[in-house]
Amino acid sequence: MELPTQYKPEIAVEHVTMQFRRAKDEASSLKELLIRSARRAHKTETFKALDDVSFTVDKGEVVGIVGTNGSGKSTLLKIIAGALIPTGGRVQVDRDKVQLLTLGTGFDMELTGRENVYLNGALIGYSRAFIDANYQKIVRFAELEGFMEEKVRNYSSGMVSRLGFAIATAGDSPEILILDEVLSVGDLFFRQKSETRIRELIHSGSTVLIVSHSPSVIRNNCTKAVWIEKGRLRAMGEPGKVCDAYEKKSGG
């Protein structure tokens, strides 16, 4: 293209293909495997979760990814975050800069709120010192003062997701932030508060990828949108246009 030679995008997804080999109702037990290999009935079918997807994200861009359930969005995120290795193509990105935010990752119902803050924080990638320093801030944001020594089992679902959100967004914005369906948590007041927090994170200059199947979230927050359907890149560009096309197609 007409790009200068020194140009280097923050994230470059290059012809990424992800193939899962699914044996037709695969042998899930040793017995089945033995019987099947005896009969030589090893049928496998390949299934493409992503098919030759390419796009780039520049530094500071806020990119929204839309698509119906099962279209390959989360697979793509996992590949970008480095949890999956694609079968074809590659993704160029500095993995140490990437932070994937998901709500309540590894919450344990049998532990107290306080214990979950440390466990969840550790899994997200916060250090102990960081959690110690930000503990009060997290509790206050989640509006759970006085509940932290209680087991999460006794929380309401709203309380759980508030705590999840507070932990996930407690950090300074990383250089590349990936948000997997985190914007629609709690009651109306909390939702406003959480959207404000997300906007803060987004506008502090980091590169952001947002995954959502709600186009309004993408319209309100993004500078660019990518539409993925059945593993293929359907459209890319201005959020308004891409979202219109997506809504028209999905009968919304």
Add this chain to the structure above:
Amino acid sequence: MADVRHRKRSQYAFVIQQLTSREIKRKYARSYLGIVWSVLNPLLSMAVLSLIFSQLFRRSIENYPIYYLTGYILWQTFTGATTAAMTTLADNKPLLLKVKLPMEVFILTRVYTALINLGYSLIAYVVMLVVFQITPKWTMLLSPGIFLCLFAFSLGMSYILATAYVFFGDVKHLYTVLLTLWMYCSAIFYPVEQLQGFILVVIRNNPLFLYIHSLRQVVMEGTPPGWSVWVQMALWGGGLYLFGHWVFRKNRNRIIQRL
């Protein structure tokens, strides 16, 4: 670069520590005595077995309760570690796919949890050593070396089992049977001297028996294991660890896809 690596390492250590504390808290979440069970269990088991067998083996084993307890705590550590680690990838599936952590962390956590449990069992063990008036010996200082070999051996086994379990759920049941066989071949509650022939050869070459026997030697008899025994123990531990990790690495991508 080295700084980044160091930061990652210490973060993994923090995660393992958090996950381990979760495992332990969860295990005793709904019991009154909680962690005390980790100390109580080996004692109760020792009491039961001694009640039944100490008469039977009175002539051949001196201090039967300690003989049994020594074998029991090592055996429990091994089975506890491996059976828990076997299912860890499946148990933590939602986490694994979302978090930017190497899968090894989850296997290490379960083995490490078993090691912490060994620590609690050792409290019971030391109390019993005092009760049965086992005199302290310098050779007892060698026991951490045995624990280290056992740790490596359990970790290697865990890698293999965790990998296999992702593909075949049956491994769980097969392993239970294997463990029963393995237990009887480890001479935990009976004297080896009464056996002969083929089975004796099997037992003498059983790595777990090696660990148990060496611990009995350093604690009860005060004789350090010979060099060849140390080499054997280290080779079993190190060898299985390397092999297990290799199997795991080789199947890493297929594991993720299968999950």
